[in-house]
Amino acid sequence: xxxxxxxxxxxxxxxxxxxxxxxxxxxxxxxxxxxxxxxxxxxxxxxxxxxxxxxxxxxxxxxxxxxxxxxxxxxxxxxxxxxxxxxxxxxxxxxxxxxxxxxxxxxxxxxxxxxxxxxxxxxxxxxxxxxxxxxxxxxxxxxxxxxxxxxxxxxxxxxxxxxxxxxxxxxxxxxxxxxxxxxxxxxxxxxxxxxxxxxxxxxxxxxxxxxxxxxxxxxxxxxxxxxxxxxxxxxxxxxxxxxxxxxxxxxxxxxxxxxxxxxxxxxxxxxxxxxxxxxxxxxxxxxxxxxxxxxxxxxxxxxxxxxxxxxxxxxxxxxxxxxxxxxxxxxxxxxxxxxxxxxxxxxxxxxxxxxxxxxxxxxxxxxxxxxxxxxxxxxxxxxxxxxxxxxxxxxxxxxxxxxxxx
Amino acid sequence: xxxxxxxxxxxxxxxxxxxxxxxxxxxxxxxxxxxxxxxxxxxxxxxxxxxxxxxxxxxxxxxxxxxxxxxxxxxxxxxxxxxxxxxxxxxxxxxxxxxxxxxxxxxxxxxxxxxxxxxxxxxxxxxxxxxxxxxxxxxxxxxxxxxxxxxxxxxxxxxxxxxxxxxxxxxxxxxxxxxxxxxxxxxxxxxxxxxxxxxxxxxxxxxxxxxxxxxxxxxxxxxxxxxxxxxxxxxxxx
Numbered sequence: 001x002x003x004x005x006x007x008x009x010x011x012x013x014x015x016x017x018x019x020x021x022x023x024x025x026x027x028x029x030x031x032x033x034x035x036x037x038x039x040x041x042x043x044x045x046x047x048x049x050x051x052x053x054x055x056x057x058x059x060x061x062x063x064x065x066x067x068x069x070x071x072x073x074x075x076x077x078x079x080x081x082x083x084x085x086x087x088x089x090x091x092x093x094x095x096x097x098x099x100x101x102x103x104x105x106x107x108x109x110x111x112x113x114x115x116x117x118x119x120x121x122x123x124x125x126x127x128x129x130x131x132x133x134x135x136x137x138x139x140x141x142x143x144x145x146x147x148x149x150x151x152x153x154x155x156x157x158x159x160x161x162x163x164x165x166x167x168x169x170x171x172x173x174x175x176x177x178x179x180x181x182x183x184x185x186x187x188x189x190x191x192x193x194x195x196x197x198x199x200x201x202x203x204x205x206x207x208x209x210x211x212x213x214x215x216x217x218x219x220x221x222x223x224x225x226x227x228x229x230x231x232x233x234x235x236x237x238x239x240x241x242x243x244x245x246x247x248x249x250x251x252x253x254x255x256x257x258x259x260x261x262x263x264x265x266x267x268x269x270x271x272x273x274x275x276x277x278x279x280x281x282x283x284x285x286x287x288x289x290x291x292x293x294x295x296x297x298x299x300x301x302x303x304x305x306x307x308x309x310x311x312x313x314x315x316x317x318x319x320x321x322x323x324x325x326x327x328x329x330x331x332x333x334x335x336x337x338x339x340x341x342x343x344x345x346x347x348x349x350x351x352x353x354x355x356x357x358x359x360x361x362x363x364x365x366x367x368x369x370x371x372x373x374x375x376x377x378x379x380x381x382x383x384x385x386x387x388x389x390x391x392x393x394x395x396x397x398x399x400x401x402x403x404x405x406x
Numbered sequence: 407x408x409x410x411x412x413x414x415x416x417x418x419x420x421x422x423x424x425x426x427x428x429x430x431x432x433x434x435x436x437x438x439x440x441x442x443x444x445x446x447x448x449x450x451x452x453x454x455x456x457x458x459x460x461x462x463x464x465x466x467x468x469x470x471x472x473x474x475x476x477x478x479x480x481x482x483x484x485x486x487x488x489x490x491x492x493x494x495x496x497x498x499x500x501x502x503x504x505x506x507x508x509x510x511x512x513x514x515x516x517x518x519x520x521x522x523x524x525x526x527x528x529x530x531x532x533x534x535x536x537x538x539x540x541x542x543x544x545x546x547x548x549x550x551x552x553x554x555x556x557x558x559x560x561x562x563x564x565x566x567x568x569x570x571x572x573x574x575x576x577x578x579x580x581x582x583x584x585x586x587x588x589x590x591x592x593x594x595x596x597x598x599x600x601x602x603x604x605x606x607x608x609x610x611x612x613x614x615x616x617x618x619x620x621x622x623x624x625x626x627x628x629x630x631x632x633x634x635x636x637x638x639x640x641x642x643x644x
Contacts, residue, residue: 005508005517006504006508006512006515008503008504009503009508010503010504013502013503014503036546070604133437313499314501314502314503317432317495317499317501317512318486318501318512320458320460320487320493320499321487321488321493321512321513321516321560322484322485322487322488322489322516322517323484323488323516324480324481324484324485324516325480325481326481327484327516334457398460398461399460399461399484399487400455400460400461402460402493402495402499403451403454403455403460403495
């Protein structure tokens, strides 16, 4: 039996306490809906694919304490030594790591004569980079050995150096610049025409703020040299990354005692570092949500207990007039449901208001409607759980209470 | 209608047992108007709370409308209270947050009655006590006599088999008390069974039959001459 009208009448006569609880529920609903949305966004962002074989990729960054006279020979010797380590599938020296934080960027033009690039991208260097990272070619081919040039030669300004004229782009770049049909097309990189010979599935940039820019990546046939933040990257056979990483660090040191290993890392650690602040923010928001929900629950328990104490005689009268214990529990649960419903209705409006503020000031997307019923159900359940103990206490008020204090 | 045989009610603590009712016997027939009188602390109110199934008893038997109630569970007792008994309390016991209409509606809602029937019964009961025009008023907006009339309407709306009144005029002035008493007499004339607890001999005299309670037992007044003097001196309710 639902007592909705009499309950509303009773609440109307206890406006202040009822309104305070409704406001508390509304504020909680609004903040929790937005916070869950923000957490969901962070989790989605943290779940973004790097496009590489993350489980098996490890990286080592050396620093040379003395100048290296034959850099090309040294890199080739080192790569040969690293590829010789048991359990290594492939190895390369690259200028940066996906999600690594430090990025080499440039602008791509579709027309040499325009001033503004059509797109800003990250450019990866390194031999056999696709195989080493475990990226996937979806169209075209990998670079041929004859297409490579050394980075120090390219940057030397010598006229005899043949700079690369081919590139591989990600599917994202292909879609954005060429409507998905990039193979064979040309773009201008540093005013040099570059023909696209391959398209790979998406490969993450070392740094990006969101999904819309994360995969703006191209690969160029450039042999990387040590220094400049370069990493030796190795792809281990499944289950052997620990041993490979350890062996790679040792091998680098043994080849040249003047080479110090500054960083040795599994890719999973790179990912963890990249998303550390997002993870902290998500945890903070979850903590805020939990704290708010607990405070709201305590508010409901407190008000429920106060009302039970205040209405003890009234509950006795109801029991005397035929209310069962279940009727008394239901009365308080219905009352809480109505308060929660009012709070949730107001909270939904507030949630959108907060969302608009976040959209305007922090470029957040619109709060999807689905978060509102989720928030509503959470608060209804919270209310019902929180009010149960006071309601049960109320149900134990004996009917003879009606005759006391006459 | 209401029959208690050798009924006992004992309040126990770790050190003492107190008999509120002892070997209590009463038989109220259908349609009777019985006044239960006695000095303060004699057990009148304990009798009424047990009669109204507001409390359990310790020993003996109690048949209400042919039902032996000692073995009933809490829900069954609630159902009997709701369907067979109408209560009129000294302090009216209206719910202050509900208006007159909603107050009278309370027991009907617990009966699961449909809204149209509830409304009909409520308005009939309020008409009968002369307060139909005050249906939307709150108890605080009514006089004591009017509040007690609302309480009577609440008791009558469910067409109970038994009306239990606990000092129904105890909180009213003489004029209001007279009005309430006349109303109870009128209800009795229409066939209701009424058991009224009172310490007021003038009120008790208007009942069809008087039952006197002393020290938790029904006594024959003719064998207890002291009772008259005692009862007249007593002003506090039991």
